[in-house]
Amino acid sequence: MANPIVERSLDEIQFWSRIMKEHALFLSLGFTHEQKQLIAEAQQFITLFERIEEKLARLNVNSDIRQVQAFNSEVYQAAVSIWSFKRKVLGLTLRCEIQSNNFPLLVDHISREAAYFANRIKDLNEGKLAPERDTIIQENLFFLRIMADHAKFIGHLLDPSERKLVDQAREFGHDFDQLVFQAIDLDSMRPHSETVPILDQFLDQNRVSVASLRDFKKTARELIEACRIKSNIHPLLADHTFREAERFLEIIDLFDAHLSNQ
Incomplete structure (x- = not known):
């Protein structure tokens, strides 16, 4: 019988990793052509979450709980990293240090989702399911x-x-x-x-x-x-x-x- 923590972890990662990858894409599309460093950072997150998706494809509901917990820890770090990047972009925007086509509320919105994802994975690794x-x-x-x-x-x-x-x-x-x-x-x-x-x-x-x-x-x-x-x-x-x-x-x-x- 599948471990419910394993099952829920894989489901959360499958959904939210794709969302995080798309957030990075949307941010990159919203930056202006001179914001090359920010575009490059966003591209790095696209690659990061693509790798997570590749690793996810090698796991299933019958995978060992310890293997999934180790994967969860890796995904948690990725979620925290992209949250930090989004908050940096928000700060730059609100201080008028950059002008882009990304609404400040949109950047805040996607950072809230990254925080939610990180907290869900942290809770699951602590055995909090219900x-x-x-x-x-x-x-x-x-x-x-x-x-x-x-x-x-x-x-x-x-x-x-x-x-x-x-x-x-x-x-x-x-x-x-x-x-x-x-x-x-x-x-x-x-x-x-x-x-x-x-x-x-x-x-x-x-x-x-x-x-x-x-x-x-x-x-x-x-x-x-x-x-x-x-x-x-x-x-x-x-x-x-x-x-x-x-x-x-x-x-x-x-x-x-x-x-x-x-």
Whole structure:
């Protein structure tokens, strides 16, 4: 029988390593031609996470736990390194030491994801698999903020002439901002908010909203790939944000199953 820590570790690494590699690509595409050093650093991270993906392909759910824990430690260091690079880029941007096509909020956004990835791997190596109830609220808060950011980025990267899609993206941004505030309120009500009925309602509401945004992203991705809308959105970025919405839905289901077993 597969070790659940091994199984979860490989799943997290498979998903997030690809995300980290794509972050490095998006940053490199956003730098200007004179920012050669930053472009080179971003390219190094693309290579780093490609190597991680190659090593991952040689492991499976029946791999030895110690081998996977050693791999986790290596991946953790990679996640921390790319987090540090992203925070450096953010600092350079906010101090106006560089001008690029990467929104400061986008750089902050992708650094939050790197920190999340590193913390997930660290928790798994410490044997923490099942979520605590307060973790459920915090993790939803993290992903709700990610979804709100995505909606804002989509709205800003669509051509202004795509008025209907821009309006839809702004509406999603507003809706997810409200869900973020709701999650913050719920978090401040702990431990009373950790009762199963309240958490169940919270997860159900999030699921409906995320599914709706996921469908919007899917439509946008298909339109971008077919060159049917005008935007500065790279087709891979459209797919990237779609996959993250799918991931959030999977996590909501995992939390639901965990609560049902309590």
